[in-house]
Amino acid sequence: MNDLFKTAADGLKNKVMNDFNKLKEGRDKHAETIIRNHILFSMGAGVIPVPIVDIFAVSAAQLDMIRQLCKVYDVDFAETQGKAIVSSLTTATLARIGAGSLAKMIPVIGSIIGGVTNAAMAGASTYALGQVFKIHFETGGTILDFDVSRLKKLYKEQFEKGKKVAEEMRQQQKAKRDAAEKAAEEAKAAETIDEVMEETVDLNKTDTDETIARLKQLGELKEAGVITDFEFERMKKRVLKS
Numbered sequence: 001m002n003d004l005f006k007t008a009a010d011g012l013k014n015k016v017m018n019d020f021n022k023l024k025e026g027r028d029k030h031a032e033t034i035i036r037n038h039i040l041f042s043m044g045a046g047v048i049p050v051p052i053v054d055i056f057a058v059s060a061a062q063l064d065m066i067r068q069l070c071k072v073y074d075v076d077f078a079e080t081q082g083k084a085i086v087s088s089l090t091t092a093t094l095a096r097i098g099a100g101s102l103a104k105m106i107p108v109i110g111s112i113i114g115g116v117t118n119a120a121m122a123g124a125s126t127y128a129l130g131q132v133f134k135i136h137f138e139t140g141g142t143i144l145d146f147d148v149s150r151l152k153k154l155y156k157e158q159f160e161k162g163k164k165v166a167e168e169m170r171q172q173q174k175a176k177r178d179a180a181e182k183a184a185e186e187a188k189a190a191e192t193i194d195e196v197m198e199e200t201v202d203l204n205k206t207d208t209d210e211t212i213a214r215l216k217q218l219g220e221l222k223e224a225g226v227i228t229d230f231e232f233e234r235m236k237k238r239v240l241k242s
Contacts (some may be wrong), residue, residue: 028134031072035130038065039162039169042126046118058122062086062129069130073137081143086129088148089155093125123166128158189231214239 038061045057063082070077132155136146215236220233 008100026074031069031130031134034065034068034072034133034234035127036169037125038062038068038130039126040173042122043119043166043170046120046122054118054122058125058192059083059086061122062090062126065126065130066133069133069137069142075137075142078143081146085143085146085148089132089152090125091127093121093159120163120166123169124159124162127162127165128155131158131161186230189228211239 039059041064042058045054045061048054048057063079063086066082066086067077067079069075118140132151135154136151218227218232218235218239223226227235
């Protein structure tokens with residue numbers, strides 16, 4: 001009988017632990033998604049060309065991140081306390097972002113340099129804040145018992161990691177934009193080729209000699225760099241279909 005009770009107790013314990021681990025894993029993934037999304041929001045806010053407005057936009061994004069993390073961990077959100085914590089942890093970072101913001105007042109080059117600098121700082125700061133709150137909430141902490149002096153060191157450590165994370169995310173976003181632009185250019189080139197081919201003489205009536213002459217012309221255009229390999233292949237297929 002004792003063995004039966006022990007087996008049942010162990011089974012119940014294992015089930016509770018498995019359910020807890022699944023809940024924790026799902027909550028962690030949700031929290032990380034919120035943090036990564038707000039890193040992107042903050043980086044976007046950092047490149048806003050209007051000085052000072054970018055700082056308020058970054059702060060707003062970070063406060064919203066904390067609000068959402070509170071929901072994930074079932075912690076009551078206190079906006080006043082949240083703002084005070086963010087301000088205390090990010091004082092040095094905001095000063096650097098402020099310098100980048102003022103640099104945007106320099107025509108052209110200032111906006112570029114200031115925007116790049118602020119995007120990196122904002123992304124790293126948001127990552128660090130997110131990780132600090134995530135770790136604090138995971139250990140049962142709340143907004144009201146947040147010990148800023150104790151967690152400042154953790155924020156600084158996570159900020160250094162955040163620089164790498166922000167750069168990786170910037171590169172990923174750049175790769176996506178480049179791929180989208182390339183696809184758009186190819187689609188436009190294909191459309192242009194179709195329009196050009198439609199305006200030429202009906203290829204169905206073209207004899208063999210004229211087909212060869214057209215292929216030769218296309219080859220010469222490609223060799224001269226007038227058309228790309230992609231355009232050459234597409235136009236050649238249209239000629240050969242005649």
